[in-house]
Amino acid sequence: MTRPIHTLSFGAAFALGTALALTSAVPTQAAWEPTRPVEFIIPAGPGGGADIMARTIQGIVTKHNLMKQPMVVINKAGGAGGEGFLDIKASAGNPHKIIITLSNLFTTPLATGIPFNWKDLTPVAMLALDEFCLWVHAETPYKSAKEYIDAAKKANGTFKMAGTGSKQEDQIITEAIQKITGAKFIYIPERGGGAVAVQLVGKHVDSTVNNPNEAISQWKGGTLRPLCVFDSKQMPYKEVIAEGKSWGDIPTCKSQGLDIEYLMLRGIFMTPGATKDQVDYYIGVFKKVRETEEWKKLMADGAFNQTFMTGADYTKWVATEEKRHEELMRAAGFLAKQ
Amino acid sequence: MEEISNLFQGFATVLQPFNIMVMIVGIVLGVIIGVLPGLGGANGVAILLPLTFSMSPTSAIIMLSCIYWGALFGGAITSILFNIPGEPWSVATTFDGHPMAQQGKAGEALTAAFTSSFVGALFAVIMITLVAPLVAAFALRFGPAEKFGVYFLAFCSFVGMSKEPPFKTVAAMMIGFALAAVGLDQMTGQLRLTFGFTPLLTGFDFLIAVIGLFGIGEILLTMEEGLQFKGRSAVINPTVVFQTWKELPRYWVTSLRSCVIGCWMGVTPAGATPASFMSYGIAKRMSKRGNNFGNGEIEGVIAPETAAHAAGTSALLPMLALGVPGSPTAAVLLGGLLIWGLQPGPTLFIDNKDFVWGLIASMYLGNIVGLLIVLTCVPIFAAILRIPFSIIAPIILVYCAIGAYSVHNSNFDVVMMMVFGVLGYFLKKCNYPLAPLVLAIVLGDRAEESFRQSLLASQGSLSIFWSNWLVGTIMALGLIALFWSAIQTTWTRLRAMVTA
Amino acid sequence: MTGQSNGASGAGPSHRSVEIGVALLTLVFSLIVIGGSLQVGIDWAFDGPRAGFFPFYLGLLILMSSLVNLFQIIMDGKTQRLFAEWGQLGQVLRVVVPSTVYVVLVPYIGIYAASILLIAVFMKWLGRYGWTLVLAVSIGTIVITFIVFEKWFLVPLPKGPIEELLGL
Incomplete structure (x- = not known):
């Protein structure tokens, strides 16, 4: 009973559709451009x-x-x-x-x-x-990556590193640090970079490898401190952020004996x-x-x-x-x- | 006192005609977003974010936060009218809100819900105004163990008392947890329970389960009972708002308690959903009419709505003060702030005073404007129930499908929604409680995650959950909540023995 | 409004058999969960519990409570309560069947066309409305939905050959 009328209305829709398609498809063959969102x-x-x-x-x-x-x-x-x-x-x-x-x-x-x-x-x-940087809490005494790593070695595997996700970039960097230095960390996965930084601010962990923009606010606010950047050269940005330092002043990790490069x-x-x-x-x-x-x-x-x-x-x-x-x-x- | 003068400056900014217009547009858009499943608050804010780039940051954030308010208000509408919560924190509102609508008291339920949202949000905004820095510092104390404590407390205060057979409750809740575990294990980065089937990669989203179990299940039950909503004959009464208002002050204790629970849960990054469940659970236990909860008690609408919105609002505080979003919507707003060149975090309150106080002022005004708009619409919303079932039911089904689809843009989810619907019908008829199941889906993976994070940090020692006064207190409260009825009976017995 | 009698009143599946069915269902579910957990490892690795650790115990708890529930139903042989009458179940099926067809159709003909069909079938079959109203409501709802989702909020919903033809 219902079928004929449905096919009819769809038939009409089809006809209308083809008509619309014909009028709207004015060809501009020059280069490709999106035709829908x-x-x-x-x-x-x-x-x-x-x-x-x-x-x-x-x-x-x-x-x-x-x-x-x-x-x-x-x-x-x-x-x-x-x-x-x-x-x-x-x-x-x-x-x-x-x-x-x-x-x-x-x-x-x-x-x-x-x-x-x-x-x-x-x-x-x-x-x-x-970029990735090694961050510690500003109230800790570590002024360089070397000091921090030495402390981690002494702590005998009780230092905690927070990072985004499991078996992803942050944990890969942590693994690389462990391999090169012999220091051991407990890696704690969090859901996102923001949460990672806050765990460090709240002193629930000892360090992170946050991206610059995930921790810039805490650096400005005087709660976090970057120790080194995991790049082959220092960053080019000269604008002062905190403690009279700019992104460009952060030494490379390589210069600190941590020969790791990760972007x-x-x-x-x-x-x-x-x-x-x-x-x-x-x-x-x-x-x-x-x-x-x-x-x-x-x-x-x-x-x-x-x-x-x-x-x-x-x-x-x-x-x-x-x-x-x-x-x-x-x-x-x-x-x-x- | 400096705060107060800053706030008045903020009001002056917000009260410019353009900003007021932006506010009204925002609220209306927000209500639409909240009503349509598939356009969640986070979603809506994200989609509209680019539209605001041509405005000044203050106008833009006013618009976005008003969309947020509107969506919060709108979420309650579908929960009460159709038993379909559009957002996780509206689930608890369905427990008593929908029965009220079925009894022809949709207007009362909506008025109570909107008013409670307003009260909760207002309470939270006042808290933000007065004690922002203090609260932000408190939020920092929450590490994995404390977070787990909060989830534990939320579960215990909700689950401890259930009329259903205990083993059915356990089964339902554990099924919820198991469904939450499907997909990627956040802690090991491993897939589990997916059996190589790619649509399962993303796990079971709460929204799909809830739309199916509650929304579709409800339609099936209605069909079985004979084709109509019981509340259809409800008279549309334009004065329902004022009549309900006369009743509300009686529940001031519930409101106040819910506000406190909400603010606390919002600032600790647990969020609005556990807040609403916990507040409902505690209200049920504390209320004289607690036994009647679930059959259309107005208090059962007030408690979760107040708490959810106090939590949703105070969740913005960690975002502003720490740069950590307390909710997905807050996360998108955070993205917006960054695009406008505002750096959220401890420095925002110093560097961008105008902006922060403009935002806080817009929270006050946006809330009031929002309440006025939705309250005037209460009779119209209630009238939706007068539409005959055979017209409204397929439309609800269509919107359920759209909602389920748009969570992950996946057709598989639409099929799952239908499966959950049929399942919901049978489970409900067989007395399996659905609420613990849903709560477990919503919070399950988070709870497991923080539990395992804690154990990682403590290297496997459970003592971490009693390692400081904060987590210890929360865990103890949780245990008290869990065994509350047992404690109560023992107490009365002891008293009886003493007096005897 | 249904135009159908509610079937022979008094007949229908017993509550007990449905309860047994549901308990068996949860039982099967628990076995799947346990199996899946065993696949990914349920023990304690050097960096904390493995992915299957929690699901495994969840599975065990579901298994245990399913067995208890099953036992209680089988022991409780007295209640002769009906789950629902056949007529009532027929009513339920009148929603389940079209909705299931709808859900299956969505990937092929798109959500818009399928929705028009669903609303029309419901209104015609269950509501016995006239064609004018049926078409007005079904097409009207979908056009509004399209404008709100696709045009205002830019949320792409599944489309089929018809939308392709219309160039939407």
Whole structure:
């Protein structure tokens, strides 16, 4: 009884649909442009570093009208970001989906064994690299990384290090410190960088390896102190933050006898099977984003390493980094059991 | 005194015509977000954040915090009318709010809920105004062990007394915990209980379980009982607000207690959800009419709503003072602050005085404006129940599906919602309590996480839960709450023996 | 409004058999949980309990309480209470069946088209409304939903071939 009328109404809808499609599809064959809202996936929860960066980009794109279609930010944090990566992987051929990545691009598939690899995605661009610093509470006497490590060795494995997540970047750095120095730490995973910093402020742990922007406020407020930065050279930012010091005054960990270098990718990928036109379109958008004042401010506040890469350079960098993560994680025993 | 003069300056900022307009728009948007499942407060604020970039930071934060208020108010509406809590902290509101609506007292329930939200939030804002730095310092004392203590206390004060058979309660609660454990184990970064099935990667979100168990389950029960909401014949009474208000002062003790619970739970980063459950549980035990809780007691609406909103509001305090978001919505607001170049944390109160006091002033005014708006709409909301069941039921189903889908943008979740719905029908008919199950899903992984963090820190020694006065007191309170009824009976017996 | 009699009153599945079914269900669930926990390890590793440690004991608790519940029902053979009458269960199925079909259809034809169908079927089948009202409510609701979610709040919901054709 009900069926004929339904098919009828749908028939009408179909007819209307084709008519609309014909009129609206005025072809502009010059270069590819999005024809519907672009979903910007964040494989991490709200409030974290990747989330803040993605939302800043969304704000910049909206404010300066850099895209004709709206950009929609969606958090897919489940399974240490695996949810977001699998979603992109499953959306092959949909050019209206991009994802911002952090180190979990490598660590999540390696630690959990989910069926995903960065090669499933189409690389677009590296936006920046996030630095890591070694932080202690300002009321502790340690003035250098060396003093702190010596104290940790004496404490005989009772010093606690808090970090974001388990078997991810913070724990990898902690493992590397243990391996190089022989000091032992109890690693305590927390949900996000902000919570990690607060645990240190509340003296529930002895140190953290927070990103600069996660702990800048506590440094300014006189409760935390950075000891060294895990980069090959000192950061270029000269603006004074606290105690008469700037980000640029923090020594490298290498100079303190901690020969560890770790930077976290903040990069963009697309769905599998994207064409060159589509990738170029997004590269164009992000180049414009990088030129805005808001972006420069975000970079300076977070003391980011502003390396920008696209194309073959980017792919090569990611491939090297994946191999490095695999080695680091194998050495630490973090790989998923097959 | 400096605070007070700062606050008045804040009021002057907020009372500019443009800002008042922004406030009203924010509240209305917020109510819409709160009513539609699938647009949670955090979600709504996140989506609208970019719209505010063209405004001054103060106007923008006024708009966003008003959206937040609106969403808080809106969450209660679907809980009371349809038994569908849109947010975790509205779950406890359904226990008595929905029965009230079924008895034709939807207007009273809504008025009580809105008014209590207002009172709770106001209490929290006053606390923020007066003792912000002190409270922030207190929040810092909460390490993993203390956090676990708070979750433990919330569970105990809610679960200790249940009319259902004890083994059914245990089964329901443990099923909740087990469902919460599915997915990635936060502590070891390992997948568990997923059996290689990728949609399970993200675990079972509370919202899907709740929409199914409560919302769909309710529709099925209604069908069985014969196709209509019992409250359909309710007369729409425009003076219902004032009539309810006359009754409310009687429950001032419950309100005050709920405010305190809420503020405490909001500042310790446990948040609004445990606050609402705990406050409901304690109110049930303390109230003279406690036995009738669950059958439409107005006190059972006041307690969770007041606590939830006191907690939701005071959760903004750790964000401003420490840069740690106390709730997901606060987390998104935090992102907003950073984009406007404001660095939350200890220095915000010194570097950006205008902004902070503007925000606090907007909390006062936004709350009042919000209350006025939602109260005028009470008769309209209550009238929704007059729509015939065969029209409203499919629409509810559609919105349930949208809500379930948008949690993780996953079709699998929509299927799970239906499974939970059928399950909810059978469990409820067989006397398995659903509330402990839901509470366990909401708090289970957090509780497990802080428990294991504590054990890591203490290297396996349970003594960490008695290691200082703070955690010791919380744990002791939890145990008292758990064995409250036993303690009470022993006490009365002892007294009887003494007098005999 | 239903137009159907509530079936032969008095007949229906017994409460006891449904209780047994639910208890068996929780039992099976507990076994799945225990199995899953064993897979990831239930012992205490050098850095604290392994991932399966807690779920394993949860599973055991569910198993134990399922057995107690089962035992109590089987022992309590006296109650001859009905779970529900067949007619009432029929009413429940009249919601469950269309909703299940709806849930299955969503991935294929999109949530909007499926929702129009669901609302229309409900109103026509259970409410016996006229076609004008049925179409007005079903299409109206969905158009409003589309505008609110997709256009105002930019929340993408699942779409099917029809939306593709319309270029939405």
